[in-house]
Amino acid sequence: MTATLIQNARVLGGDPQxxxxxxxxxxxLGTGAAREDADVIDATGLIALPGLVDLHTHLREPGRExxxxxxxxxxxxxxxxxxxxxxxxxxxxxxxxxGVVEQVWRLGREAGHADVRPVGAVTIGLKGERxxxxxxxxxxxxxxxxFSDDGVCVHDAQLMRRALEYVKAFDGVIAQHAQExxxxxxxxxxxxxxSGRLGLRGWPSVAEEAIVARDVMLAxxxxxxxxxxxxxxxxxxEIVRLAKERGLPVTAEVTPHHLLxxxxxVAGYDPRYKVNPPLRSAADVAALREALADGTIDIVxxxxxxxxxxxxxxxxxxxxxGMLGLETALSVVQHAMVDTGLLDWAGVADxxxxxxxxxxxxxxxxxxxxxxxxxxxxxxxTLVDPTTTTTVDPSASASLSRNTPYEGMKLPGTVxxxxxxxxxxxxxxxxx
Amino acid sequence: xxxxLLSAGDLSLDDATLVLDTADExxxxxxxxxxxxLPTLRGRTVVNLFFEDSTRTRTSFELAAKRLSADVVNFxxxxxxxxxxxxxxxxxxxxxxxxxxxxxxxxxxxGAPYRLATSGWxxxxxxxxxxGTHEHPTQALLDAFTMRRHLGELAGKRIVIVGDVLHSRVAxxxxxxxxxxxxxxxxxxPPTLLPNGVDAWPCATSYDLDGALxxxxxVMMLRVQSERMNAAFFPSARxxxxxxxxxxxxxxxxxxxxxxxxxGPMNRGMEITAEVAxxxxxxxxxxxxxxxxxxxxxxxxxxxxxxxxxxx
Numbered sequence: 162m163t164a165t166l167i168q169n170a171r172v173l174g175g176d177p178q179x180x181x182x183x184x185x186x187x188x189x190l191g192t193g194a195a196r197e198d199a200d201v202i203d204a205t206g207l208i209a210l211p212g213l214v215d216l217h218t219h220l221r222e223p224g225r226e227x228x229x230x231x232x233x234x235x236x237x238x239x240x241x242x243x244x245x246x247x248x249x250x251x252x253x254x255x256x257x258x259x260g261v262v263e264q265v266w267r268l269g270r271e272a273g274h275a276d277v278r279p280v281g282a283v284t285i286g287l288k289g290e291r292x293x294x295x296x297x298x299x300x301x302x303x304x305x306x307x308f309s310d311d312g313v314c315v316h317d318a319q320l321m322r323r324a325l326e327y328v329k330a331f332d333g334v335i336a337q338h339a340q341e342x343x344x345x346x347x348x349x350x351x352x353x354x355x356s357g358r359l360g361l362r363g364w365p366s367v368a369e370e371a372i373v374a375r376d377v378m379l380a381x382x383x384x385x386x387x388x389x390x391x392x393x394x395x396x397x398x399e400i401v402r403l404a405k406e407r408g409l410p411v412t413a414e415v416t417p418h419h420l421l422x423x424x425x426x427v428a429g430y431d432p433r434y435k436v437n438p439p440l441r442s443a444a445d446v447a448a449l450r451e452a453l454a455d456g457t458i459d460i461v462x463x464x465x466x467x468x469x470x471x472x473x474x475x476x477x478x479x480x481x482x483g484m485l486g487l488e489t490a491l492s493v494v495q496h497a498m499v500d501t502g503l504l505d506w507a508g509v510a511d512x513x514x515x516x517x518x519x520x521x522x523x524x525x526x527x528x529x530x531x532x533x534x535x536x537x538x539x540x541x542x543t544l545v546d547p548t549t550t551t552t553v554d555p556s557a558s559a560s561l562s563r564n565t566p567y568e569g570m571k572l573p574g575t576v577x578x579x580x581x582x583x584x585x586x587x588x589x590x591x592x593x
Numbered sequence: 594x595x596x597x598l599l600s601a602g603d604l605s606l607d608d609a610t611l612v613l614d615t616a617d618e619x620x621x622x623x624x625x626x627x628x629x630x631l632p633t634l635r636g637r638t639v640v641n642l643f644f645e646d647s648t649r650t651r652t653s654f655e656l657a658a659k660r661l662s663a664d665v666v667n668f669x670x671x672x673x674x675x676x677x678x679x680x681x682x683x684x685x686x687x688x689x690x691x692x693x694x695x696x697x698x699x700x701x702x703x704g705a706p707y708r709l710a711t712s713g714w715x716x717x718x719x720x721x722x723x724x725g726t727h728e729h730p731t732q733a734l735l736d737a738f739t740m741r742r743h744l745g746e747l748a749g750k751r752i753v754i755v756g757d758v759l760h761s762r763v764a765x766x767x768x769x770x771x772x773x774x775x776x777x778x779x780x781x782x783p784p785t786l787l788p789n790g791v792d793a794w795p796c797a798t799s800y801d802l803d804g805a806l807x808x809x810x811x812v813m814m815l816r817v818q819s820e821r822m823n824a825a826f827f828p829s830a831r832x833x834x835x836x837x838x839x840x841x842x843x844x845x846x847x848x849x850x851x852x853x854x855x856x857g858p859m860n861r862g863m864e865i866t867a868e869v870a871x872x873x874x875x876x877x878x879x880x881x882x883x884x885x886x887x888x889x890x891x892x893x894x895x896x897x898x899x900x901x902x903x904x905x
Binding site for chain 1 (some may be wrong): 680681682700701702703705707708712724725727759762765788792793
């Protein structure tokens with residue numbers, strides 16, 4: 162591989178520096194770095210971030226290749242500035258065996274757009290009845306460290322306790338989809354004044370908070386770490402904040418859409434806004450932003466959830482839950498967090514690269530992610546132009562699906578280029 | 594007049610009054626006449642699209658359209674592609690291709706008529722004939738029409754609506770329409786059957802039926818499905834009846850001239866006793882008659898003088 166010289170990039174938003182990459186590794190950093198045979202990229206005005214890591218991605222393969230494949234999903238990831246994604250287990254067949262997680266992992270390697278870290282199911286078939294062979298998945302070539310029944314909650318307290326304990330043997334983490342099932346039977350949208358008015362079955366905040374509270378206490382009791390997926394309510398924030406003050410081993414994620422969109426959008430019954438957990442109130446959005454800024458919420462995770470057109474082009478009740486997220490995540494975070502002064506670019510690097518890699522335990526080993534931009538580190542880099550404004554066009558997506566909630570919205574920032582171990586996995590036309 | 598009737602809240606005071614006045618006219622023109630047909634919608638096609646069984650509402654709309662001389666097509670969930678899983682969109686495209694001018698839709702999903710009207714699938718006018726637990730605007734119009742005939746203008750009148758508000762599209766539409774008409778509405782239900790956020794609705798709420806009845810000009814009882822007790826909304830049908838059912842004792846708490854309404858179908862012995870349902874102050878049967886006039890008015894106002902002339 163030839164060397165690449167990125168000139169005048171503002172590393173984490175700081176002063177312009179040159180970044181010299183050779184053989185997939187950052188070999189020089191500073192001003193005036195030079196190499197005669199290097200490909201030169203002028204990154205003047207661009208911000209360099211460590212390659213983003215998504216802890217929560219639905220790639221749909223195997224089973225729903227009409228919605229997304231590992232290839233298309235990771236291409237969307239690269240366009241969004243991600244160099245690693247954690248592929249959720251709710252595929253068909255479910256990723257609850259070493260065979261399935263290895264298949265997904267291998268498909269990721271073959272596609273080459275981003276490293277795919279499969280998430281293993283906690284229970285067989287996501288049924289919440291018996292533990293899947295977590296150890297076999299951990300020891301497989303995929304090296305699974307994150308386990309989740311995402312889409313459904315591990316609601317049986319005893320099973321959750323056992324899962325939390327069991328994965329300690331290989332430093333795993335249970336990523337909980339916090340949704341008390343009885344409180345959310347048939348639920349369609351955030352429970353509040355609007356759900357009552359629209360006649361849509363309410364999805365109360367307490368259905369999430371009850372599980373978050375329980376699991377934080379379970380994790381404390383058994384001395385295991387627990388990760389809360391797509392935290393969406395102010396009450397959940399308060400519970401996690403309290404737990405962290407007590408030093409409990411909990412981490413939490415928030416999605417870009419929960420940082421920006423509110424349940425008011427449901428008023429038109431447009432299923433593009435149907436998502437699990439549901440869009441919440443403006444007060445929840447404000448609490449989530451504040452929590453991401455102060456570190457109560459550790460990371461942003463996309464919950465990228467592709468669906469074919471017909472799954473959304475229907476009445477609300479019949480529509481699927483979920484929305485695309487990989488390609489718009491950084492723009493939404495810039496809009497909601499950076500441009501509002503809540504987070505600087507170093508903070509973005511932490512919430513979208515270092516911390517998710519640490520939680521997913523992919524910050525070490527042969528091909529680590531979420532490493533600082535420093536000499537000797539792998540050249541996983543994302544170059545962002547924060548000055549642009551783009552109108553979101555679903556048809557321009559690399560995803561096979563079109564279910565973005567941001568259609569027609571103007572969002573700031575463009576991912577200009579993404580490097581995975583020095584190799585460019587995405588670039589816009591604008592750079593040479 | 595609005596192009597689609599999706600929510601009773603879409604109607605301004607002027608619109609609502611126009612519908613009610615037009616319904617009066619429809620009643621005057623057809624009541625007691627041997628020939629009940631008017632030629633106003635000749636050549637127009639009205640499709641009754643019923644994804645959910647409702648013989649009485651469908652029949653009412655069908656009769657209304659036929660009395661206006663429209664061609665009427667009934668699509669119902671049984672015996673058609675609707676029961677074979679054809680999507681709302683495909684059904685809509687089919688109706689559009691057949692040239693429907695008005696689509697009257699009943700659906701179990703809240704918001705389905707809204708999707709039909711706003712997704713660009715069809716050009717026809719859409720009338721919501723009941724969607725999930727959302728709204729049933731023509732029911733509210735016929736209720737208002739019935740009350741207005743007996744009570745005069747509804748501004749300042751006290752209307753009590755009792756029962757399963759949480760799951761009731763009738764209650765939602767009535768609250769919105771009656772608020773527009775200036776009536777004072779009180780919803781009475783056990784706390785489990787009032788929606789979260791009901792405080793923000795333009796009405797009062799109470800858990801105490803006895804207390805709400807004194808001074809009422811009309812009491813509207815909502816159907817309560819006994820299945821609700823399996824979901825712990827209330828302990829038993831008997832307890833529900835005792836606390837929220839309208840019987841002769843409670844009817845005596847009402848002013849003697851106060852009306853009793855029920856959108857039907859009734860659970861006699863559950864939310865209302867037979868004695869009350871069949872009493873002199875009950876206008877339940879009249880509501881059914883008035884439903885046809887109100888739906889004639891809605892179809893007439895929405896379809897007469899719309900796109901067909903422009904196209905011709």
